[in-house]
């Protein structure tokens with residue numbers, strides 16, 4: 699599967715001196731044939747580390763793409779489909795719930811789920827618009 703192969707290739711750039719856990723991701727935008735890829739980028743200050751999915755999505759957004767068809771994730775795990783962390787699920791959800799997440803094993807086999815399936819009952823951009831309080835915080 700081409701998108702999984704792009705994610706596997708992106709994994710080679712992983713900057714993960716602390717976890718030694720390489721992850722790559724590739725996103726495909728709607729109406730596009732361009733793949734944007736990313737890897738995890740860790741930091742000496744551990745909590746600042748970025749996941750591969752966030753890197754790939756941020757690269758895509760910064761190139762002008764905000765509607766996505768699919769994202770693939772790759773790691774070195776042989777017996778386990780790499781699963782996006784909770785933060786990445788929310789990061790994906792920002793750009794819609796009805797798009798595909800290909801979670802792969804190191805041999806390229808994959809499990810496919812939608813963002814909606816990975817993050818049900820999610821909080822998204824529409825909810826924020828609905829929740830606008832016209833009065834604001836009167837204590838301020």
Ligand SMILES: O=c1ccn([C@H]2C[C@H](O)[C@@H](CO)O2)c(=O)[nH]1
Pocket residue numbers: 714717719720721737738739740747748749750751771780781782783786
């Ligand atoms: O789906 C995942 C899971 C983990 N990681 C990264 C974060 C950290 O750098 C390393 C270990 O958690 O793997 C990702 O990039 N994506």
Ligand SMILES: [Zn+2]
Pocket residue numbers: 749750751782783784785786787
């Ligand atoms: Zn993550």
